[in-house]
Amino acid sequence: GIQVEQSPPDLILQEGANSTLRCNFSDSVNNLQWFHQNPWGQLINLFYIPSGTKQNGRLSATTVATERYSLLYISSSQTTDSGVYFCAVVNSGYALNFGKGTSLLVTP
Amino acid sequence: NAGVTQTPKFRILKIGQSMTLQCTQDMNHNYMYWYRQDPGMGLKLIYYSVGAGITDKGEVPNGYNVSRSTTEDFPLRLELAAPSQTSVYFCASSLGGRLDNEQFFGPGTRLTVL
Numbered sequence: 001g002i003q004v005e006q007s008p009p010d011l012i013l014q015e016g017a018n019s020t021l022r023c024n025f026s027d028s029v030n031n032l033q034w035f036h037q038n039p040w041g042q043l044i045n046l047f048y049i050p051s052g053t054k055q056n057g058r059l060s061a062t063t064v065a066t067e068r069y070s071l072l073y074i075s076s077s078q079t080t081d082s083g084v085y086f087c088a089v090v091n092s093g094y095a096l097n098f099g100k101g102t103s104l105l106v107t108p
Numbered sequence: 109n110a111g112v113t114q115t116p117k118f119r120i121l122k123i124g125q126s127m128t129l130q131c132t133q134d135m136n137h138n139y140m141y142w143y144r145q146d147p148g149m150g151l152k153l154i155y156y157s158v159g160a161g162i163t164d165k166g167e168v169p170n171g172y173n174v175s176r177s178t179t180e181d182f183p184l185r186l187e188l189a190a191p192s193q194t195s196v197y198f199c200a201s202s203l204g205g206r207l208d209n210e211q212f213f214g215p216g217t218r219l220t221v222l
Contacts, residue, residue, distance in 0.1 A: 004150075031209050041196060041216055048210040086150055094139060094158070095166055096200075096211055098150025 002027045002091035006099035021072040023087030031090035038083045077106045112214035120220045121189040129184040131199030138204035140182040144195040189221045
């Protein structure tokens with residue numbers, strides 16, 4: 001099956017810093033989503049982005065499907081950004097294949 | 109819209125007991141999914157459904173059953189619970205089709221089997 005690799009696995013930032021999270025995938029995809037899993041375990045949809053670039057406030061994402069990677073940018077990070085960020089893709093069929101996530105801690 | 113709702117939020121089962129995890133969506137989505145998340149990992153697909161009366165296995169279906177009698181509901185049944193089924197269970201739904209298949213998740217059910 002398709003492999004999804006996320007980097008870095010862990011990240012500690014001071015409030016106000018910027019960061020870039022990366023997602024590499026091993027095959028072509030029909031669907032790519034970024035999620036934030038908050039400390040209470042909820043999965044929050046950030047972006048549905050099989051290709052192209054999208055922005056939502058301090059967050060933006062870019063997927064280069066031909067080179068099989070996606071990037072999530074977080075600017076001016078806040079403590080509420082802490083949690084785990086997952087990249088998930090659909091290659092064939094319907095299942096989202098999740099990476100192992102990037103665990104982000106933003107300190108005051 | 110409430111989106112995707114799940115009950116219960118938490119449950120403790122003894123080995124060998126059975127239970128049903130409930131999932132309901134009010135977005136008129138055709139596709140529904142059950143995933144499980146083990147500690148420190150991403151989610152894995154248990155079962156999915158592309159419409160009422162149609163279900164199919166995902167990556168980790170053993171020990172589970174599903175049914176889809178209505179568009180809104182997609183219950184997951186655990187028979188003969190085992191410690192390996194201790195996990196957080198997420199239900200999700202999507203409109204369906206290749207062009208718009210963004211999946212939306214419920215809040216999860218945390219299950220412990222002792």
